[in-house]
Amino acid sequence: MGRVLNLVLAGVGGQGIVSLANVIANAALHRGTNVVVAETHGLSQRGGSVIVHVRLGDAEAPLIPVGEGDIMIALDPLEAARYAHYLKQGALAYVEQKVTPPPLPGVKPPSTEEVVRSLEEAGLRVRVVPAIRRAQELGNPLGANVYMLGAAMASGVFDGYLGPEDVEAAIKLVLKKPEKNIRLFRAALAEG
Template identity: 50%
Template sequence: MIVEVKLNVVITGVGGQGLITLANVIANAALREGVNSIVAETHGLSQRGGTVIVHVRLGDVEAPLIPKGEGDLMLSMELLEAARYLDFLSKDAEIVVNDYLLPPPLPGIEVPSRNFILNVLNRWKVFTVPATSKALQLGDPRSANMVLLGKALKHTKLGEFISLNSVLETVRELWPKAYEINKRAIEVGMA
């Protein structure tokens, strides 16, 4: 029997950018909406700033990992990491990417320019958002992931599966002390 997956979300970035938090908010908000969700992360040296990819599958699914070429939506906290995992996306996928370039801390590595990366990403429907700078303006750089989420909720298929209310209820339940800053960050992303 073929299982129809409603939404495959690929979340990318580097360790410390709140990717697993972002995945948990999406998955828990989906559960509040009555939509099944599975989260799987592969993060290697994430605690040392290494690459992280998190798979979030919404709907009736049997496996946690998104097959290559079947991602419907990518949320990326960093431009290079968005480009690194494009093979997970379907041809009709949407991308919401933080307009932030974090070169690897390795000597002699040539990093493509921001414009080059954006040209590669433009094969898909792309939404760029200055999530890091918006979070800094809000006074908490840790909220950049919620700025990105706000953009995705308003402008992509994700908003068809989870509502702002479900997201805010999830954030309030999981991180009550950080609720207000995260709420503002989501609102900034939606604006």
């Protein structure tokens, strides 16, 4: 068996996690990299916690084994912590800065700082990215997903599997308003 890059995408239903996975899958195809993406649909999607398993390279099975994820992209700090056990010790987690509070009456969620500390203490390397804010500032409030991918890609974690040109081709193919999203993606690459 050859190499596999296991990528955990986490967030809240409605944040565009499934769309992001579709971009990555199409980018992989553009590059000629094999890919398997297991998604969350239906009931769980309505504002609930969402995890998508993305496996690049020589993967057969759809789900990432616990403790074997290489990278995480999380559009919410709480969801990063919820699925952290899918990652390897020492894996890199790109975590959105803003907590989206679960809409349950009387629930006070932990802060981003508290979550990040717990992730680091558990053995992960964490990069906090203000993707929601930057996407808003750059005029594409729904583009935090794409911004986050750009920020992660900037550090080279996808080298050998995917490149920026593959992502841009995929954005053109599967997202609405591709120009806007490509601008955002490039900004994230530059800022990441």
